[in-house]
Amino acid sequence: MKIQLEKVVPKPLRDSYNPESTCWNADVEVLPGTKIVVEAVSGKGKSTFVNSIYGIRKDFSGKILIDGKSTKEISIDEWSIIRSKRLSVVFQDLQLIPHLTVNENLALKNELTNNTSVEEQRELIQKVGLADKWNVPCGILSYGQQQRVAIIRALLQPFEVILLDEPFAHLDQENSHICYNMILEKAEKNNATIVLTTLNHAKIDVFDQHLLL
Amino acid sequence: MKLYHKLFFSTTNKTQLIVAGCATFIGFLLLLIGVNYVFQIYNFRAKNELLTDNVFVVQRKVSSGGAFRLQKTDFNANDQEFIKNQPFIEHFQPLTVNNFDIDFQLADENMPYMRTDIFIQGIHPEFLDVKNIDWSWDTTKKIVPIIIPKEFLIMMNSFMSSKDMPQISEDLAKTIHFKFNLKKNDQRESFECRVVGFTSIFSAVLVPESFIQYGSEKYGTEKEKITQLILSHTKENFGTFKKFLEENYLETKSTDLVMSQIKSMTLILFNFIVALAFIIILLSATIFSQYSQLLIESKKFEIRTMLRLGHKVKTIVSTLYNYFFRLILIINLLVLVTFLGLLFLLNSYFVKYGFDFQNLMSFHPFWMLAFINFVLLFAIRRKILSIVKQFN
Numbered sequence: 001m002k003i004q005l006e007k008v009v010p011k012p013l014r015d016s017y018n019p020e021s022t023c024w025n026a027d028v029e030v031l032p033g034t035k036i037v038v039e040a041v042s043g044k045g046k047s048t049f050v051n052s053i054y055g056i057r058k059d060f061s062g063k064i065l066i067d068g069k070s071t072k073e074i075s076i077d078e079w080s081i082i083r084s085k086r087l088s089v090v091f092q093d094l095q096l097i098p099h100l101t102v103n104e105n106l107a108l109k110n111e112l113t114n115n116t117s118v119e120e121q122r123e124l125i126q127k128v129g130l131a132d133k134w135n136v137p138c139g140i141l142s143y144g145q146q147q148r149v150a151i152i153r154a155l156l157q158p159f160e161v162i163l164l165d166e167p168f169a170h171l172d173q174e175n176s177h178i179c180y181n182m183i184l185e186k187a188e189k190n191n192a193t194i195v196l197t198t199l200n201h202a203k204i205d206v207f208d209q210h211l212l213l
Numbered sequence: 214m215k216l217y218h219k220l221f222f223s224t225t226n227k228t229q230l231i232v233a234g235c236a237t238f239i240g241f242l243l244l245l246i247g248v249n250y251v252f253q254i255y256n257f258r259a260k261n262e263l264l265t266d267n268v269f270v271v272q273r274k275v276s277s278g279g280a281f282r283l284q285k286t287d288f289n290a291n292d293q294e295f296i297k298n299q300p301f302i303e304h305f306q307p308l309t310v311n312n313f314d315i316d317f318q319l320a321d322e323n324m325p326y327m328r329t330d331i332f333i334q335g336i337h338p339e340f341l342d343v344k345n346i347d348w349s350w351d352t353t354k355k356i357v358p359i360i361i362p363k364e365f366l367i368m369m370n371s372f373m374s375s376k377d378m379p380q381i382s383e384d385l386a387k388t389i390h391f392k393f394n395l396k397k398n399d400q401r402e403s404f405e406c407r408v409v410g411f412t413s414i415f416s417a418v419l420v421p422e423s424f425i426q427y428g429s430e431k432y433g434t435e436k437e438k439i440t441q442l443i444l445s446h447t448k449e450n451f452g453t454f455k456k457f458l459e460e461n462y463l464e465t466k467s468t469d470l471v472m473s474q475i476k477s478m479t480l481i482l483f484n485f486i487v488a489l490a491f492i493i494i495l496l497s498a499t500i501f502s503q504y505s506q507l508l509i510e511s512k513k514f515e516i517r518t519m520l521r522l523g524h525k526v527k528t529i530v531s532t533l534y535n536y537f538f539r540l541i542l543i544i545n546l547l548v549l550v551t552f553l554g555l556l557f558l559l560n561s562y563f564v565k566y567g568f569d570f571q572n573l574m575s576f577h578p579f580w581m582l583a584f585i586n587f588v589l590l591f592a593i594r595r596k597i598l599s600i601v602k603q604f605n
Binding site for chain 2: 054056076077079080081082083084085089091095096097099100104107108109111112153157
């Protein structure tokens with residue numbers, strides 16, 4: 001999957017974006033199989049960046065192209081194919097259904113492709129220390145626990161690009177490490193691109209490309 | 214499916230849904246009953262005199278002065294114009310009567326010989342209470358169609374019964390050969406005639422108007438007088454019509470007036486039920502529509518998340534739509550069961566009070582119910598689709 005940004009400026013940031021930004025109002029190409037970190041302080045549009053690429057936000061000038069087609073022209077049915085088979089995401093606000101259990105939240109994603117067996121799902125959940133939460137509604141988990149569920153949910157589907165919007169913001173160092181390795185492993189297996197937004201400069205050296213918002 | 218059901222419906226407030234369901238149930242049930250009986254009554258009208266159009270034969274009231282020829286008994290051109298121009302008069306026609314000598318003869322080999330002078334009236338087919346007959350005559354036709362009063366047949370049969378003679382049914386009467394003999398001085402002419410029906414409105418033997426005209430031209434002896442009028446009033450003006458008759462010393466059969474009152478009231482009642490059913494259905498459809506909108510709005514987060522995970526709009530719409538479809542299907546089944554039960558109960562009462570509708574039910578309400586269901590489900594599906602698409 002080839003993603004290109006051509007002079008993109010979000011309308012709410014039109015007058016306030018960072019003039020030194022290497023992303024806003026610039027031409028950016030997300031190359032297959034690369035690891036990209038997008039860094040910015042709070043309020044400079046990290047979630048806007050992810051949501052715009054993911055087709056949720058359309059309030060920007062310029063163009064975002066996925067395989068040469070503008071995200072504004074992609075139909076709702078085409079988005080459902082892209083989102084279920086090619087482009088995965090971990091939202092900053094996680095978007096888990098609170099009254100569904102951990103396994104039901106995972107099933108809701110996995111039933112689109114049946115890409116991962118229940119055993120594999122259980123194994124992933126166990127790796128992030130949530131084995132005993134399998135049948136617990138997500139709404140009563142801590143935010144850190146929910147973040148781990150959201151990361152695993154994003155890894156259940158096949159993907160060419162994975163967008164991660166501050167995925168480790170509420171995780172301790174150990175869990176951040178475990179989750180990052182899981183993402184890396186899956187991405188390498190799929191030769192997929194990782195696009196990660198973050199507030200800090202941690203581990204910037206492991207990324208191929210560094211964008212500043 | 215279980216997961217979708219839990220996702221959308223496990224935490225919804227069911228009160229509004231129950232209200233909408235109950236309203237729909239009542240609306241559908243009233244509609245079925247109302248429409249069924251309106252159609253039954255219209256079918257009944259075709260076969261029975263109770264609910265035929267508001268046709269009256271009107272004449273002047275005869276007092277003792279009339280017996281001594283001191284009182285006017287006919288309607289001149291001015292009288293006719295005055296009555297015709299009343300705003301509540303829907304149809305007006307003078308009743309033409311024979312002004313020539315005519316006798317009526319039983320001309321059937323299987324029946325005893327009978328011959329009598331007779332009084333006949335010509336009538337336009339529009340005013341006949343006998344339908345689906347060929348009511349035309351001209352000199353090329355051998356047989357003159359006639360309609361005789363039902364009362365005449367009843368009177369005949371009472372007489373036959375008292376004399377220990379076999380009675381004549383309506384069907385049998387239609388097969389008997391009769392003859393009209395028209396005469397003037399030495400001139401004579403005979404016409405075969407056949408009973409084609411029986412009237413409850415008129416008290417004379419009826420023939421097509423063309424036969425009266427033919428007789429008047431060829432055998433007429435004096436200028437014809439109009440002594441009776443056929444009138445019908447507009448449906449909502451029964452009271453005004455009745456008052457007009459009283460004020461102008463006109464009369465009609467009192468049973469006709471009572472019947473007219475009953476038929477007006479019956480039709481008003483059933484039309485009211487149908488109108489009420491439509492209002493209830495409209496209200497329940499609005500509640501359903503609002504409920505579906507509220508349900509979708511309350512599940513905005515779930516729907517949006519599903520779309521963002523990659524679920525298709527079609528899948529989400531189908532899940533929500535199927536829920537309403539199943540609900541409406543259950544309501545329909547309950548309505549049908551209740552309707553059939555009520556139908557048996559109501560019909561037993563109708564039969565008890567002399568309304569034998571012959572068929573238990575008409576199929577028209579089912580078509581109407583199917584149509585309303587289609588519209589309701591279509592509207593719900595469109596609403597769901599339009600809202601879900603906005604959430605992407």
